[in-house]
Amino acid sequence: MFHMIREDIHTVFDKDPAARTTWEVITCYPGLHALWLHRIAHALWKRRLHFLGRLVSQFARWLTGIEIHPGATIGRRCFIDHGMGVVVGETAEIGDDVLMYQGVVLGGTSLEKKKRHPTIGSNVIIGAGAIVLGPIEVGDSSRVGAGSVVIKPVPPGTTVVGVPGHVADRSRESRHEPALEHARLPDPVLRTLSETLASQGRLEERIADLERTLAELRPGLHPVDTHRLPAHCEERIREALRQVIEPEVGANVVDLGLIRGIMLNGNGIEIQMSLTYPGCPHAEYLLEQVQRKAHSVTGDEPVEVVLVT
Secondary structure, three states: OHHHHHHHHHHHHHHOOOOOOHHHHHHHOHHHHHHHHHHHHHHHHHOOOHHHHHHHHHHHHHHHOOEEOOOOEEOOOOEEOOOOOOEEOOOOEEOOOOEEOOOOEEEOOOOOOOOOOOEEOOOOEEOOOOEEEOOOEEOOOOEEOOOOEEOOOEOOOOEEEOOOOEEEEOOOOOOOOOOOOHHHOOOHHHHHHHHHHHHHHHHHHHHHHHHHHHHHHOOOOOOOOOOOOOOOOHHHHHHHHOOOEEOOOOEEOOOOOOEEEEEEEOOEEEEEEOOOOOOOOOHHHHHHHHHHHHHHHHOOOOEEEEEOO
């Protein structure tokens, strides 16, 4: 028993950089207290002392804000960081080296007395406020992003985000260190939207090229809009740039005020553009789309997009 207690304390130091001293860990970590009390409650539950088991778990809930049913099975080196609002159901099973943050719910979806709560594999990380529902399995070395609602099985080594949760990344290798970076979780919806907008931009560029070619081959036939406009027609260029959407904000770059100026320079047309914030991860995508849209209006006139602060 004392070996497991020492192991639990070492786990806190391994998974929480805020931990400083052993005495601080023993006295000030409710997640640790909840796990220790759960082991007592679980032992009573297995001996069919159900009322005493529930009584201990209720005391743990009052003391720590973490509710773990005494029937739940929890492996070794599990760590509940902060912990307030965590709920673990009766038939939940949690593997070894699992890291959970505050507000996590491992809930059931059935009123029948059977397996109705999730099974969490080893080396899994579950972000703050995430909810995992039903008798599903979350595979080893998986990550569940903060605020996600998971209702389907999660393959091993994947990252799940969103409501309802969907697989966003399958590249995570099996490893033991807690690597949940809350600010760098992949966003498959944003990625799909960006790819769709980029594809649409390429198609529109091809249509513009075909219209110009048609006008050159048949001079008597002029399309309604051949896009061969004078380089100084700033308003027409701005109108085209309204079709470039900033994916994270969901508004076009013109209305957001990201287009600071459109002017002539020695090489052609220069478009001065700013970003929504420094280090914007979509900068390269936005620059490419602005250049494509401007080219669709100016034809062969060179277009240079310059970032300004």
